[in-house]
Amino acid sequence: MSKDKMKAVVINAPGDYGIQMVDVPDVPDGGLLLQVLACGLCGCDLRTLRSGHHRVTLPFIVGHEVAGKVVATGKDYTGKWQEGEVIAVGPLVFCGKCDFCLEGKFELCENYQEIGQHFQGGFAEYLAIPKGAVERGTILTVPSTLEPWAAAVAEPIASCVHAQEKGRITKGETVLIIGAGPIGCVHTAMAKAAGAKKVIIADVNRIRLDLAVPFGADTCIDTSQVNLVEEMKKETEGKGADVVITANPVPETQVQAVEIARKGGRILLFGGVPPEKERPGINTNLIHYNALEVMGTTIFNARHYKKAMDLLASGAIPLNNFITHRFSLDDFVEGAKIALNGESIKMVIEPKW
Ligand SMILES: [Zn+2]
Ligand SMILES: [Zn+2]
Incomplete structure (x- = not known):
């Protein structure tokens, strides 16, 4: 047959x-x-x-x-x-x-x-x-x-739910998201929903930054024009961000993340770096002396998937x-x-x- x-x-x-x-x-x-x-x-x-x-x-x-x-x-x-x-x-x-x-x-x-x-x-x-x-x-x-x-689209959102669960964003915090692709946009909306006071999104692509605005970004930084580390000092009165999320595959942004995080801050490495690219040269002394938490997450479990579906149904995205x-x-x-x-x-x- x-x-x-x-x-x-x-x-x-x-x-x-x-x-x-x-x-x-x-x-x-x-x-x-x-x-x-x-x-x-x-x-x-x-x-x-x-x-x-x-x-x-x-x-x-x-x-x-x-x-x-x-x-x-x-x-x-x-x-x-x-x-x-x-x-x-x-x-x-x-x-x-x-x-x-x-x-x-x-x-x-x-x-x-x-x-x-x-x-x-x-x-x-x-x-x-x-x-x-x-x-x-x-x-x-x-x-x-x-x-x-x-x-x-609950699937990509579930990965973000997993990361943010580990990142523990709370009310009043300043969050920087590096990368204004779909994942960066979801992280922006979720950070806002978690009560972040200020969410800053950075990207080299102006078009992407403009697309990220409706997700609740308070400030956009066009890193094709300015130095992200310097700009973040201005944005946070020299203190640094409570949470930095790298949502892109560029090793240099992981290096910057530890320079931008506030003392005691959390860094979520969300985007993987392609294996053929050079390992990022992170200043580990900053992790040590500034008591930073550097975290990784990948994929998700059924609990995160359920929460992602609830988020979608709630209109948060x-x-x-x-x-x-x-x-x-x-x-x-x-x-x-x-x-x-x-x-x-x-x-x-x-x-x-
Ligand atoms: Zn996917
Ligand atoms: Zn197993």
Whole structure:
């Protein structure tokens, strides 16, 4: 029997991708088949489109910020989501067996797998959700107040929730966010929601800075024009920022972060530095003598994903400013061009238009 076909964005080789007809995935045993309603385009998807990914074997379908409708449940399925239900799917599948999972620190899982890396992703009409994701993943029913295109972006927001939980921003604090991309914008809105007195956002790109204003930034610093460390002294009467978040891949900004933080301040290293770039030469004496806390976070667990969905539903993230572009699956290549040029904050692809 020949299989049903669907449209999907297939990456055949780095830089070579487009819509193809492929088989609709089988419903995995114990898992789900989703009709994809929305899938967010992430920075790491763009990198994979451009240059491949060490965990992805081409040809492959990426996309991991998904909302969709359950259209079938697999053999021996024991999950709670039923046919017709609209769910949001975070891509992470935790092993449930490593020391960290046993301690409940799923975000540190040694063996986690991801939809869109280990399993085919969501830039397609249908997506298979494996049994492991149903049992040990990050899946939520989409609240009736949220459209699928909005719920899809709970995934990147969950990573920010995780970071800010660790960063403990409290009322009256001054927060600097370096990087005005989608992540920097979310951090800005969240810092404001946490009660920060002053949120400053810095970027080398004036267009991005302007796009970040609606997220609640009190001050924008265009680092193509001024020295960030000097400018921050002026902004904080020489004291420094209580919290500095680096939301970009530039090593130099990590060096600056420890110079900008106030005594006793917290630094969240959110953006990873590409391995081929030089290690940043951080002045560790500043960490020592100024009693700084330098923290890292990556990915998230189900608790952060839930909180991200609550944040979206609460309106704390200005969605119309965050999701700047929505494209149909057919127009994926055109949309990806805009995103690759850095002209969008967040783009969501919706297969059924
Ligand atoms: Zn993402
Ligand atoms: Zn684990």
